[in-house]
Amino acid sequence: MNLFVRSNPSLSLHIHGVLRALCFSTDTTAISHSLNRRISMVEDPKVPIIPVLEKWVQEGQVVTNSDLKHFIRKLRKIHRFSHALQVSQWMSDQRGHNLSPGDVAVRLDLISKVHGLEQAVTYFNSVPESLRGLEVYGALLNCYAHYKHLEEAEATMRKMREMGFVRNVLSYNVMLNLYYQMGKYEKIQVLMQEMEKWGICFSNITYKILLNAYVATSNIEEIKKILMKMEADPLVSIDWYAYVVAANGYLKAGLIDKTLTMLWRSEQLISGKSARFACETLLSLYTAVGNKEQVYRVWNLYKTKGRSLNSSYLCMINSLLKLDDVDGAERIWEEWVSIVKCFDIRIPNVMLSTYSKKGLWEKAEAFVGKIVASGIKIEASTLDRLATGYHVGGQMLKASETIKKAISISQPGWEPNVYTLAACLEYLKGREDVKKIEDLLKILKEHCHSSSVSYDRLNSSIIDKENLCARALDHMEGEDQALNGERPAATEFEDKNSAEI
Template sequence: MPPKLSVSGRSLLPMRDVLRCSITRAQFSTAVGHRDDSLLVRVLQVVDPRASVVPVLEQWVADGNSVQKTELLKLTKIMKDYRRERHALEVSHWMSDRRYFTLSPKDIACRLGLIYKVHGIKEVEKYFDQIPKGVLAFGPYDVLLRCYVEENNVKKAEALAQTMEELELGSSFSYNLLMKLYSQTGQQEKINNLLKEMEEKGISPDKFTFYILINAFGFACNVDGIEKLLKEMKKDPRIVIDWYTLALVAKGYMQAGCKDKAITMLKKAENLVPLRKNKIAFSFLLTLYGDLEQKDDLYRIWNHYSTSERTINSVYSCMIGSLLKLDDIEGAERILETWESCFIIYDFRVPSILIAAYCKRHLFEKAESYINTAIARGRKPSAYTWDRLASAYLEDKRIQKAVETLKKALVIAPCFWKPNPVTVDASLEYFEQQGDVEGAENFVRLLRPIACLTREVYHRLLKTYILARKPVSSVLGHMEQDGFNVDNETTKILEDMTCLKS
């Protein structure tokens, strides 16, 4: 059996250990095909998501190695597959800023998607506005539209779609995105109008159009709409009715409250699951049977899958999560024990699901016991795990414990991760009540790398300084540096707290 590995750590790791800290076996196989001193291997060895990979890229060139655009594009894709978007974005910028490679519209679209993941919509818009008009094409526009859909920003999405239409860049893809947006925001009538518009313009719906419509009808509890759509799909020679189609229909029935119809359709979907490459299908089925509270079917699917396939971490996670929906903690514990005995890649996200359930039920001894045992075995809990435990301590009125636990999350937090804001505020309030300026400053220092400094955070820090009778000039200076000018609320805090202090 291959050695068991831990997916965490900040230091440089041996090549094979780093490469095994991946998401899929396919990616692992791809990576190990590279020579020991390839650029890919060097970049993969930067396992801390907050560390920059630019020095590695610069050193590669300084060592006399050449680098081609195709190699950098492949490296960007691999970083995305590993969910290391910040590193992927650094490679993308380095490719054009330091190596002066010309970016194609596809390359620009990829960068826009990475900017959204790392920095958010404002930075996406800023970058988009700087793109030369001659380079803009389907890709960049589609990515910006997708970002607006993710943000549920109907006004900006519609305006951009209109611009795309005027530039003759409209397609079934852009229509699908708008339908998804209207579904998310409960605007069913606008979906119907889009369908009419597509028909008038001769734009044929594709399978994704139908998938979005099934979801939309499900959200709207429109059973007749789901069934009419399924009949229409069966008549369309371009559409293949597969397991996913029927599973989506089952989900729609479930959302509409038709449990029996959902179960019947889900069993039909089972019959269409392929014999190979079926991990996604089984995960979907496990999730839906859990949502439908069908414990017998849940175990039936699990037993079939786990005995016929090498079970991967994500499927274990689905099973544990589904059992917890049914309040079957003992069953979830048994599945976790099975995983502990046979995992190939240790990923703390799997046990974190059960730990979160322990926290929700205030079973602190079980949560602490699992975490302590894992640490003793050299495994490292994720920031999410510590954050969830801190939130549970707060709910249980154990504020000091909550603060110390949240600090453990912040120390190891990746730059894109965000803690529970309620626990953050409660921690700052704790320092304020204790008059602990040093503790508050250290806590705020931990918030800075993950971009969690807000006006509210600084206002808490101001109150702590004032109550401790400390000068506030340094706090106001840091506020201004971070773009938070003194406003009416800040002034009121300074006035009220000064009066209270005196």
């Protein structure tokens, strides 16, 4: 009996399509031939959506401008920006709809996302002055901020001031977040003073941007002040994330007691759809504090709230491994194995990475053997980690054979651990095994076209051959962090109100 059920790509696409159809459907009967459904089924952004609309009209069916705007909103919501832009353009070009400032703002945003900033600016310049109101300038400001074009964003903000368009919090939030993202903290203070001068009330987003900025600068006193203002502001509903950001600030400052207090306050506010993300964030922060007892408590509490997802198991296993609780991580792994429906390669990979770091190559070898025996098709990234484990454990012949196999089954764009690969080549050169060297380089040339794993680079001074083992482990750890999605201490805030201008 297989331990795992491998995720089926075609089944996943079918489920994905059904979910999108449900997202589009406004009719509880979900008529199979509705325009909603037809649009939802065209998922490939390279496939034009216009023929679907035109066929609908040719069949004698009715589609109103209100319907089209509804489709645009839904398409934007699920990040099908190219299709949303096509509908927007068809609405005006083929249907003769006169665009409102709101329509123009939406199109400007879509052009920026689909074709880039330059074309968005070109479109803005083509818009008649009569339509360039608050919504359109606000969309332009968002575009510049998204691409971190500071000077252009500031110039747009000045223009909006001149036209009397900045007497609301949305534009200020865009600029505050831009300054925070670019580390221009002194400009944040100037903008706050301006908001106070004009009597512009802070929103939840404003406070969170400020909290993150003060955490970035380790300004503990300002973190305290912002939290006090949020708690006292009747117009703001403080949530779990605000306390998590503050907890991270206190943790950076080494104030463990205050960190734990903030985490406890955060936990009291967790509810609804954000519960999973919130609990994973708490797990990561309690791990950073080094409090294993709280990690287990949060995990057990989270499991009572419904089905745990792969990402949650990955987060818990990562947390226990960072706390050097390998036995605990193995227990969670076994629990995951017993319930998993869709196999997530990141979870066994993080276990393999730990075995490799500890030189437990026999354990890593047995672990991979169990996965293969369960019927799961092994992936290159898994064998790459096993090869590194062999490397650390001094089993260089096995390392060479394993990394060769990893490369041979790899997908386009994948690259092996260049330091483990270099160590394998050094080993084979030392043995004067020309045949194995040629075989490995042949497979490398066939499957890996990136210069970062080229033969010249492997033999150059760029690769420090005196520290290949340590460098291989560092490379593997960095790759794990990138793939596993380490919980960020701060988030780039998007004001949902401004997004729908």
